């Protein structure tokens with residue numbers, strides 16, 4: 110049963126390409142009308158909404174007839190750079206009809222790498238929300254190529270959800286949620302516990318016609334966020350009133366139940382996979398100490414057997430066991446040179462302090 114007041118104070122809404130793009134590849138005006146009306150109404154009711162929307166490449170297809178022999182990367186750049194204008198205008202024109210203002214933020218993975226840059230970005234989002242402006246976010250596809258690329262906007266929106274410590278992350282796709290493909294009739298799985306790891310068994314390979322990541326990325330991000338204290342919903346963006354239903358506590362789609370929230374710096378570190386500047390290899394004793402639930406332990410040089418890469422104090426680094434398994438991530442308290450010089454020795458300060466350490470579950 111839905112409640113009268115919203116159950117969430119701040120949410121990220123991620124809209125997949127297939128939600129807002131029709132069969133002909135064109136933006137669907139009716140769905141855009143519906144989503145913007147819902148977001149405006151939530152914001153006017155006091156809920157802060159950050160909108161992460163895909164669809165630039167799809168919209169570009171409806172504008173440009175490509176000529177010549179472009180590479181796939183060039184094609185994506187041209188379609189995104191042209192389509193993004195149409196996409197942002199489609200949202201902003203509608204928000205304005207509801208008396209709201211939208212702001213465009215185009216980001217790359219590199220923006221989340223450096224802590225100071227990350228904090229600058231957070232300040233910008235906070236300032237927009239304080240002005241009751243709707244941040245409308247997409248990946249900067251025109252410049253984000255190869256290693257600067259997100260897997261998809263599910264990954265990007267997950268980083269934003271964590272950065273802004275939202276109460277809920279709502280992923281809108283063209284399906285009703287995560288289907289239980291092992292049970293006859295494939296019912297939607299209503300709830301997933303943060304302790305459960307076996308959601309991947311339900312996922313069929315592949316993705317919707319114009320989407321990039323697929324259900325596995327959605328569920329992997331959803332599971333990580335729920336362990337960091339953020340509730341995640343995967344639901345159908347074409348269902349009328351879907352955002353209102355979820356924001357008011359109604360049951361629909363798949364809900365990843367949140368654990369106790371982790372502090373801000375730990376959340377940043379936890380979602381830093383792929384952004385590390387280096388790595389430390391640790392011995393079995395250090396691994397046992399870091400993964401023990403009994404007490405909070407910092408990583409000391411005495412347990413380090415190898416240091417890779419070039420990092421400075423404040424950079425995120427990977428922690429691996431001697432067989433190469435990733436044990437966690439942490440923010441370095443010293444440079445790579447200092448870590449190399451003190452590795453294996455007693456009596457030195459931690460290379461990663463406990464407060465800056467995230468152990469992979």
Ligand SMILES: Nc1ncnc2c1ncn2[C@@H]1O[C@H](COP(=O)(O)OP(=O)(O)O)[C@@H](O)[C@H]1O
Nearest residue numbers: 125126282287288311312313316317320323324
């Ligand atoms: N168990 C499952 N439950 C629901 N959808 C699934 C499942 N396994 C695979 N999928 C596929 O995942 C797709 C959604 O992911 P994606 O194509 O990335 O969407 P979007 O463009 O909304 O981000 C669905 O259209 C569906 O084909």
Ligand SMILES: N[C@@H](CCC(=O)OP(=O)(O)O)C(=O)O
Nearest residue numbers: 126163164165166261262321
């Ligand atoms: N940034 C791209 C979207 C990429 C993406 O993640 O798409 P989707 O899987 O539909 O969320 C675009 O605007 O076309």
